[in-house]
Amino acid sequence: MSLKYARKSQVMLFTLLSAIKACNVLFVAYMLKVMLNIASSGKGDYMRLVGFAALTAGGQLLFMCSNFLYETTKMNIIRSVNMALKSANLRYLVDQNTLDTKDGLSFMTNDLKQIETNRVTAQLDIIYQSLTFAGSLLFAFYNSWEMTLVFIVATIAPAIVQMLTSRIITKKAKVWTEKNAIYTQYVSDTLNGAQSARLYNVRSNVVTRAIGAAQGMEDALRNMTLTQAWALELIYSSAELFCFIIPCTIGGILMMRGRLAVGTLVMMVDLAINFITPVVTLFNEFNQVKSTVPMWQRTQKALNYVQQADIYEVGGFNGMIIKNLAYVTRHSKRQIFKDVNITVKPGEKILLMAPSGWGKTTLLRLMLGIYKPSQGKIMINGEDVTGNWYKAHNFYSYVNQKPFMFNDTLRFNVTLGRKVSEDQLLMACHEAGLDSLIAENGLDYQVGENGNNLSGGQIQRVEIARALLSGRPILLADEATSALDPRLSLEIHETLLGNPKIAVVEVAHKITDIEKAMFDQIIVLDKVKDKNAAEREILQATK
Template sequence: MFFQYCSKVKSFLFVVLAIFKALEDVFAAFLVARYINLAQTKNYHELFSLTLVAVVGFMIFTLLGLGYRRIKTSLLKDINVQFKNDLVAYLLGTNNELKLDMSYLTNDLKQLETARIEGQLNIVLYALQFLTSFFAGLVANLILTIVYALTSLIPAAVQRLFQKKIETSSVTWQTSNSAYTAKVEELFKNLSLIQLYDVRKLFSTKMQKPILNLEEALRKMNLNIGYTTEALIGTSLITTIVIPFLLGIYLVMSGHTTVGALLMIAQLSNNFTGPLIAILDTLNTLKTTDSIYQKYLTAKNAKRALDLPSPKDFDSLSLKQISFKKLYHDLDLQVLNHEKILWTAPSGFGKTTLFKILLGELAPDTGTYTLNQINVDPATVHAYFAHVAQEPYIFADTLQFNLCLGKDIPKEKLAEVIELTGLTKLVAQRGLDSVLQPAGADLSGGQKQRIELARALLQDRPILLIDEGTSALDPKLSEMIHEKVIANFNGTVIEIAHKLSPKEQALFTKKIALDELSE
């Protein structure tokens, strides 16, 4: 329930204010009964007194209603923040085994926040409306209230007839939504390529199927919910108006109750049937979020601490009899501290994949991976590595943030690394506080690679992995950076490169042709 994810004080205050909001309908029904009965007495003094009570009472209930709305929106905010923080912690602390994608983090999560959590808050109010109205009705007329209450339960049986279809159509909609979102993301990512080769019409046609599947799945889900709602309304009109009024009019005609009491219970009966139908309808909606919620719970339980202990000193790493898919088989490698190693292999061998295995992002199909003679923990092994990727990661943040990733780096060390990686001119022109565009759209390929390299050096990790880290630089600048970085890095370097000059290759202590080691 919602109170698991927010302040207990706020939850208690919400329930208290919801009780007062539910009592507003009881107060209104009481006034109806009093006004109807007063019409038969011609007591003008009591009429004006009752009107004064009505005005003051509704003003108080309005103020309490404002408080109810305020605390409800505050609870929703707190819960939504908790959900998002848990999922971010999961993504940052794991390898995303659940395969959470943009569709889940946007569309599905929004449905979870609104349809499930807000639905639970509404159920609390609906239940209180039913209970307060039911007990007030018992005071007015026991028999008539019981009849109203019993007949209002009949729609529950109707709801169960549609429950399975709603659940099935909900799962189909979620699957279609994920497929559609994936296709849209792919379309945006490759838009320039599609336009370049004039295949717009082809991709417009390819998008029609996921769009149609999504909308058809949504239509069926909404139709099943709509059928359920209409069946509930039709059933409730018969069971909560025709039958109870038949009994009520008979009791008035036989002198066992008053017209005012009948109208009061009739008005309160809206809070017998209305809240129950709303509860059942909301429960149907909640069912549509079950799989989304279960995935959130799994992510919440799987998230790990974001602050990991610093790695111990690096001694050696070893890959023995490593196989991964069809890329390589029975691969053996050993790397010792302070070695400077250049890895080479033909295109398609899987050099970048091998880096991902070292980083714990991928697990080999067979074989063992040890670090300091201990089997690696995929969740923490990355703490030994700094990584210069083929495609540099640039955040839409300041240049200093992109270099330091928010860490407190001494100015002297930052200045030294900026000089080592040839970023002095960029920093002088733009300043460390300048904000970069998303994905470094305002930077050249070489500038992005140098930022990536500088960032790796500033992280103070014992092993530096470089994956084509200077491929976008001119040969002279690449040589200069290699001479400075390779020679001055106080640790282990493993680099993948195709176009290094003989002078650059001579800086490495070992050169390994990976394709000669793998069967």
Template sequence: MKQYLNGRWVALSILLALLAGFSIPFNTWSYSEFFALMGRRQPNRVWPEIFAIAGIVILFALIEYAYQRALNRNVAIFNQKVREHLLTADFIQTNQAGVADRLSYLTNDLTVVENNYLRQIFNIIRSVVTVVVTLAFALRSNFGLTLIFIAFASITPFTPKLLAKKTAHRAQQWSARVGRYMTFMADVLKNADTVLHYSALGFFLAKGRSIIGQSVTAQRRRDNTVAASNLVATVVAYVCMYLPIGFGVMMVVRGQLTIAAFVAVQYASNWIVNTFLVIAQSRNQMNATRPMLAKLAAFKALPANLLRLDQPTDRLGQFTALNLAAVTFAYADDAAQPILQTINLRVHQGEKVLLTGPSGAGKSTLISLLTGMRQPTSGTVQFQTAAGKAFAPDPTMFATVLQESNIFNDTLRFNLTLGRHFSSAAIQAALQKAGLAAYAADHGLDNLIAESGNNLSGGERKRIELARAFLYNRRFLVVDEGTASLDPATAAAIQQILLTAPMTVVEIDHHIAPDLSRRFDAHYALNAGQLTRVTA
């Protein structure tokens, strides 16, 4: 947590929490002082003390205001830093199915962490000060009776442990159920037209009713578990309050204690027990955030070089070929069933290579090995240069065009540059190569692209991705079913751009026409983990 906070603001909040913690002890003293004033029967002291007490109460109100503002600043700093961290961590590396879960974490889990963990830390500091100072005042009033109150009150902080594991488990279940609901709703919202056109809304309602029910039930069970834990804490706290009061009343009746001293100890005991209860409830709320904090700690920062703002260098440079030698790949938990077996592939610079094969054959896995996103179980994947040097591929050396286009809800210019500065001439050249110059001329570079490119045609989305690759001068392009969702004419036009592009291209495609496949420099078929070259 420390890396998401500001030391000076934390220190200020702790200081203000300490000062605010004196408010209740002062109120306890002032309440008993009223009884003392009545016992002294000195009218000349009444109004000066009343005004002094009122002034100090106002001062504590100002301290409380400053404390809340400092606490809000700490929450704001936490929000800023943790979201910046997640933006630059492997949190952003997920598939389409995981997007809803990630968004749920941002909107739900982090809010719980803010309120039930971060704020409670400072509240506990404040409460500890309140307990210590109030106890000191009570001990001064009557040592013996205060010890009785301390003995009973010391029981209450241990009550949250009774249901701590169950509370954390319920919170974890709730987080998972909300993530499932967000995934379901994301599907419905993205595919509403399909649902309506096939008159399937009733079936989605039935499915949604179950998912919503699981989500709200998980939330109800989580809240009920927290409520049960609070109930246990409350019952124990009140039992520990009223029994000592009985002892105090007996001492007054027997003449062992003055009424003013009893009021001081009794009034202090209320605050002591209530504050212990606040501490117990705060700890209970913090227990509920453990799954969220564990998930936050699991997200790891991406390499620092990905945050560079200068013009990206050509990390690939000149190469003669990308060579895969005896590459085998299997997942660690299923090593006996390799997805790819002894793959040998050589892609020369400037070549256009086609990979085909049935679904599940391992084509996308092969691409992830080729681009360095995964490491082979055995074998090597290396670029080779004319000078005989070899180096491993890195994802930043490649441009990719996938079936689902990577389009941002921003301007056309931003979708091309991704925030970097490029000259107008470079942008226009990239647009021209991608066949997007006419669109840019009609709509302008500052035309806003809708979320997921919904105000663009499929071909326009693909051309934007190609223009981006041209603008960044990527020498190696990987296309994974990039034209699968396009109409034949648009797909043919995109294929023409790919085949004539001044870069090395490796394309995966299921349904490419035979006459088009023959235009590639090499055609390989992947089946059952084996790669074979297809001859015309």
């Protein structure tokens, strides 16, 4: 149940306020009975009738105040549960190595909103409607057990309808979830690929593709919503026939036989409406909850996920040894490379060269512990960290070809929210060559979405500042300068390779001779014609 992720005190207060709100129904029904009996008594007791009317009005004002508090508590619970679900899912998604950004975005927006509307809110309504049903039923039974039994038997009909429609709604909801994820992905593709579409005059093709996905999503949403609406209509229709018309007819017969007072009959009808309507509503709310089952099953993984601590004390760095490393892909079982041997000493600068497609990025991911090799070991400080992300990744910082920039300040993009002193931050920025940018704009400069307010070189320097600020002993650079012009590439390499505090392992397929001369060791990795084999050629170069 989703409500367990709210504070217990909030749920208890909501339950109490729901009970008070349910009593409002009983209060009105009872006062209606008393007033009608006074009016039909023939005594002309006007003052007594007016007195009860005033008492009813005063009671309604008190219930109204309680209902204000009821709605406030309900919204607070929804907010609390939403925050718990969003926090858990964000932590879970960030920790996944095979993160599908588009799918994750769709889940965090559309799916969680469906859970809020059709699960959290529905479960809160179930509490209130259940109390209303129980209270009205007991009060009705106290006043006329015969009529109450008639109404109870009558509720079987909408119950049968609910059971028949529940499974259909669940299936429709699953289809909608799948179609909505596809639609979100296609819209993202359309916007990200707009420039290419304009360039090659295929805008209509790309838009048509997205419109097709939108049509599929809207059709699935229509089918799910329409099924829910049809189910509700069937429930209401069966309730009106079996729970209102037939019981009222029986009540009229009892009244004509003198076994039921007019005030009691009207009260019973009012109570019946207020314990039959909750039943119908409960069936509908259960259908709403059913419609979120696929989404809820997915979010359960995040709620049950236990996040490991990020910090693993690495101490010093005495060196890394990669021995006889090989990697075979999981799905195609194709061997990418084998017999890779590399030794990295503290502060050493190593260049790994191979053509595109060799598997250089895969090799770096093996070092980080994201992937596990088919054979071989990775040793750091004499300890085996092969395939162990928890232990391995804390030794590394990383510079990408296209670093990600948060739409935030320069300060945040360097620190990533870590608490560091101003001196530490400025020193890292200085070593990364960001002095002029900071002097001109300051650390609170907004870099824009995807770093649009920065140049390519500045983005790379921000990534380097992140790496240096982490204080990790090995910096991995993945084609870090391949997208830059030769001048900027040389400047970045001078920054990276001129720092004696860190070891650098860079992978590249194209680099100038001047830049090559900056490395202590160059390892050339290449493929042979046999697709299942690889060889390596090691060339040593010293400064």
